[in-house]
Amino acid sequence: MNITPDIPQLDPMRLQVRKHALLNEISSKPSRRWWRFTVPATALVAAVAVTLVLWTPTNQDASAAWTAEPRAPGDLTPVLADCGRTLDQHDAGRGVNGPDWPAPRDVAVVDQRGDMTMVQYIGPQSEMLCLRTPAGVDMNGRGKLQDQDPLGDRLFADFLPSVRMHDVGGRNAMTVLTGWVSRAVGKVVISTEDGLEVTATIGNGRVLAWWPSLGKAKDVRLYDEAGVVLQTAPIPVKSR
Amino acid sequence: MTDEELWGQVRAGVSEAFGQLFERHAQAVFAYCLRRTGTWAVAEDLVSVVFMETWRKRTSVTVEGSLLPWLYTVALGVTRNHQRARKRYKAALGKVPPQHADDDHADDVARRVDAEAKTREVIAELEKLPAADREVLEMSAWSDLSQAQIAQVLGIPVGTVKSRLARAQRTVRGALVEEAL
Structure with missing residues (x-):
């Protein structure tokens, strides 16, 4: 018997998820015995998928240009070029233990705030978010899209919005919310626990918003095109 | 770095x-x-x-x-x-x-x-090994650490590392040890 059997490599994406969770944990409450303040794991387990968290490790003031309202779409050519190169690098680095499928290339929604652009790519198996800032490009993603509940006749469905993370340097905290939204909805506003009112970007039936804090998404207000409130609901939206 | x-x-x-x-x-x-x-x-x-x-x-x-x-x-x-x-x-x-x-x-x-x-x-x-011997053998087989480093990891003298390793080898003598060491 060989007592040193080969151990497969950890999935690179999984490794990144672990790293980000670790850095979030060590950055958020460095001086407290935080493990005694147990966060109910059920809040995470019950959710269908994962909120995605992006960061800009080299930009110490990445959120300075952030705005609660997304700005009008600008020229996306350089953004998509940069993100495309990063997706190519992701594919090239998948390795033998990475996902069998290539990174998605279909753009679902583009969210622009200040000088920062977030692009959501959707594929059959996975979703990738690309954040481009003046400091560079960063990317995160997840799979198991097939596990997402269809929107059905609901107006809105969010995907685990309550995950809070820090960036790699522990300086810039970001929370990202993704979800689906009905065609009847013209505007989506997210209220966070720390008092932000964030207008999400809607595109192709999807909704995308992010804010530069650890504040959890608390409520969502849905408006029609005329500005009439269609629904106000706590997040996560329970009415499946 | x-x-x-x-x-x-x-x-x-x-x-x-x-x-x-x-x-x-x-x-x-x-x-x-x-x-x-x-x-x-x-x-x-x-x-x-x-x-x-x-x-x-x-x-x-x-x-x-x-x-x-x-x-x-x-x-x-x-x-x-x-x-x-x-x-x-x-x-x-x-x-x-x-x-x-x-x-x-x-x-x-x-x-x-x-x-x-x-x-x-x-x-x-x-x-089947005593825990102390097993941990030395495992560290030796599963890491690239030197015996001095293993001693540091386990908080024991280098001589003890050597003796425990030798004892582990004797205890699980045979194909197991030959392949591992």
Whole structure:
């Protein structure tokens, strides 16, 4: 018997998820015995998928240009070029233990705030978010899209919005919310626990918003095109 | 940057440097934890625990050369009672997003199941040894550490490492030891 059997490599994406969770944990409450303040794991387990968290490790003031309202779409050519190169690098680095499928290339929604652009790519198996800032490009993603509940006749469905993370340097905290939204909805506003009112970007039936804090998404207000409130609901939206 | 340089930043509280060390050594820590526990998911969690413990003790630890000896020290401790270690960090581990879709791929699942099966066979064999001897043998076989470093990890003299290793060899004499050592 060989007592040193080969151990497969950890999935690179999984490794990144672990790293980000670790850095979030060590950055958020460095001086407290935080493990005694147990966060109910059920809040995470019950959710269908994962909120995605992006960061800009080299930009110490990445959120300075952030705005609660997304700005009008600008020229996306350089953004998509940069993100495309990063997706190519992701594919090239998948390795033998990475996902069998290539990174998605279909753009679902583009969210622009200040000088920062977030692009959501959707594929059959996975979703990738690309954040481009003046400091560079960063990317995160997840799979198991097939596990997402269809929107059905609901107006809105969010995907685990309550995950809070820090960036790699522990300086810039970001929370990202993704979800689906009905065609009847013209505007989506997210209220966070720390008092932000964030207008999400809607595109192709999807909704995308992010804010530069650890504040959890608390409520969502849905408006029609005329500005009439269609629904106000706590997040996560329970009415499946 | 070397581990020593990065560790200097870590001691100053730079978590980005700690992230680099995580990327550099997570696989080695994972392999060790999997071989000690025989369960993939547990080993993944223990990687997080090892690094959280390492961060917690950063101000009291000095690194000369590689961080790996210290990581193995922590990993040895958490794998001795991994249920308690995981319980201690339950809240933090609960925040790790669920596994990705690639879990579902048959090849990946097969690789993991195969690795778990092989490591459990080894664990069953090594459990025939006294714990002290087993830990020396495991550290010798599963890490690139020198005997001096193993002594440092286990907190015992180098001579004791040698004697325990020799005893372990005698105890599990045969194909097992010949292949391992």
